[in-house]
Amino acid sequence: MRRVSVAGVGMTTFGKQPERSIESLGEEAIREALKDAGIEVDRIEATYCGNAVGGGSVGQRILHGMGFGGLPVVNVENACASGSTAFREAWLLVAAGIYDVVLVLGAEKLSNRFDGVITLDRDVEAETEMGLTMPASYALIAQRHMAEHGTTREQLAQISVKNHRHGCLNPHAQYRAQLTPDQVINSRLIADPLTLYQCCPNSDGAAAAILVAEKLARAMRHPPVWVLASALVSGTSLRRVRDMTWSDIAARAAHFAYTQAQIAPSEIDVAEVHDAFTIGEIVAYEALGFCARGGGGHLVESGETALGGRLPVNPSGGLLAKGHPVGATGVAQIAELVWQLRGEAGERQVRNAHIGLAHTLGGGVAALDGVACAVTILGT
Amino acid sequence: MPMKNGIADRLHVYRCSRCGYVTVQVPEVCRSCGQAGRGESIEIPEEGTLYTFTVVYAAPAGVNTPYAIGYVDFDRAIRIFGRIMPCDDLKVEMRVRLARGPFDGKITFCFQPSDAGNEGS
Numbered sequence: 001m002r003r004v005s006v007a008g009v010g011m012t013t014f015g016k017q018p019e020r021s022i023e024s025l026g027e028e029a030i031r032e033a034l035k036d037a038g039i040e041v042d043r044i045e046a047t048y049c050g051n052a053v054g055g056g057s058v059g060q061r062i063l064h065g066m067g068f069g070g071l072p073v074v075n076v077e078n079a080c081a082s083g084s085t086a087f088r089e090a091w092l093l094v095a096a097g098i099y100d101v102v103l104v105l106g107a108e109k110l111s112n113r114f115d116g117v118i119t120l121d122r123d124v125e126a127e128t129e130m131g132l133t134m135p136a137s138y139a140l141i142a143q144r145h146m147a148e149h150g151t152t153r154e155q156l157a158q159i160s161v162k163n164h165r166h167g168c169l170n171p172h173a174q175y176r177a178q179l180t181p182d183q184v185i186n187s188r189l190i191a192d193p194l195t196l197y198q199c200c201p202n203s204d205g206a207a208a209a210i211l212v213a214e215k216l217a218r219a220m221r222h223p224p225v226w227v228l229a230s231a232l233v234s235g236t237s238l239r240r241v242r243d244m245t246w247s248d249i250a251a252r253a254a255h256f257a258y259t260q261a262q263i264a265p266s267e268i269d270v271a272e273v274h275d276a277f278t279i280g281e282i283v284a285y286e287a288l289g290f291c292a293r294g295g296g297g298h299l300v301e302s303g304e305t306a307l308g309g310r311l312p313v314n315p316s317g318g319l320l321a322k323g324h325p326v327g328a329t330g331v332a333q334i335a336e337l338v339w340q341l342r343g344e345a346g347e348r349q350v351r352n353a354h355i356g357l358a359h360t361l362g363g364g365v366a367a368l369d370g371v372a373c374a375v376t377i378l379g380t
Numbered sequence: 381m382p383m384k385n386g387i388a389d390r391l392h393v394y395r396c397s398r399c400g401y402v403t404v405q406v407p408e409v410c411r412s413c414g415q416a417g418r419g420e421s422i423e424i425p426e427e428g429t430l431y432t433f434t435v436v437y438a439a440p441a442g443v444n445t446p447y448a449i450g451y452v453d454f455d456r457a458i459r460i461f462g463r464i465m466p467c468d469d470l471k472v473e474m475r476v477r478l479a480r481g482p483f484d485g486k487i488t489f490c491f492q493p494s495d496a497g498n499e500g501s
Contacts, residue, residue: 126405127461129486131436131449139434140450147432147472192435237412240401241459244432244451367411 008037038221079362084330167317
């Protein structure tokens with residue numbers, strides 16, 4: 001396998017942008033990434049595009065809009081991990097020596113698709129018929145985590161408070177307003193204990209990354225940011241007696257990634273994790289080895305995962321504040337890590353960041369603990 | 381009562397003969413280990429333990445809120461998802477028992493706290 005570098009990244013602002021087309025969002029992200037890498041569009045040999053609900057062929061539609069067609073384009077759907085899966089497929093092909101320059105794209109328009117909670121209504125599953133929604137699936141984990149590990153509503157709220165504070169420092173973020181713990185706890189109940197400000201918004205946006213083979217990496221505009229690991233797993237059944245407070249799907253992906261990168265969790269300097277709901281970040285801490293099993297609530301309370309702490313998590317604001325245009329999210333996580341590792345993250349810069357980890361968890365099949373989980377590790 | 385999700389008068393589940401995976405839907409193949417066949421049909425015990433739950437306040441249009449859903453464990457071997465009624469004063473690890481429907485729309489069974497409404501409905 002060849003070493004692969006993320007040579008350029010770009011993203012649009014995330015948020016409700018009903019007046020903009022997915023083509024326009026995608027083009028903006030691609031042009032930013034090309035400029036960042038310092039290459040022209042004709043250097044791209046293939047494109048992998050993550051999108052979840054756009055109705056198909058989003059990659060071709062965006063590239064056609066730029067007057068650029070003919071090359072291999074693969075559209076990837078893996079729920080919230082669509083962008084991360086596109087990244088992994090692109091990385092595999094560059095690492096395998098098939099291509100030298102590949103574009104990874106993630107794009108989504110949700111503002112005209114969903115109003116309110118996203119239900120799990122693919123084919124009808126028994127759980128969905130009985131009222132399971134996306135936030136409820138996380139609330140079920142939260143209730144058990146509170147009962148079994150003593151996690152508190154205040155600790156859950158701290159995730160949202162921290163990520164909104166980070167989001168204030170990110171010009172790409174959907175929400176740039178501070179929240180107090182009381183505001184989070186007292187916002188409207190969605191699925192107890194999760195309140196409105198503990199649920200990520202539906203967003204529109206796009207993100208792009210240019211992956212290049214090692215032989216080209218040092219000729220790019222910026223020093224290389226290497227892909228040290230890229231792992232992907234799918235979920236297993238929840239219809240059995242198991243510990244639902246343990247994110248098995250994330251733990252398995254993390255194990256593959258740490259083994260591949262040959263690093264330990266303690267070596268991670270900065271992480272972007274899938275905080276679609278506050279409890280998601282807490283269980284991710286545990287599964288990724290940032291703290292002991294059951295200790296996620298205490299970890300956020302300690303302040304160690306806030307900017308200035310030992311291991312800042314979601315300096316971008318995460319899905320909660322930056323926004324969650326589903327197919328774009330995984331690629332935007334990569335963009336944030338690249339900026340952090342280059343030292344270009346401005347006010348939200350994590351000091352001395354050399355190794356970064358991204359964790360994306362796609363859900364949507366009620367009987368599974370996840371559709372797909374991707375863990376990516378980047379390093380300078 | 382018509383069969384729905386494998387439920388007639390009493391709640392039966394199917395347990396895989398190889399891995400023990402349990403489902404309320406009649407399986408063609410075990411969704412956990414791939415073993416062919418529907419496995420062993422067993423009747424769940426009368427009383428179980430509420431493993432976890434949530435009270436849902438934001439639901440798709442047309443669904444009355446709030447309502448509670450959760451996972452109930454039986455004999456630490458079988459876990460079943462369902463509605464919990466009523467949705468007040470629920471606690472993880474509380475004892476619950478099966479109650480027969482129909483309730484709201486497609487809901488054919490639910491679980492009730494054992495110390496409230498022991499008669500079912």
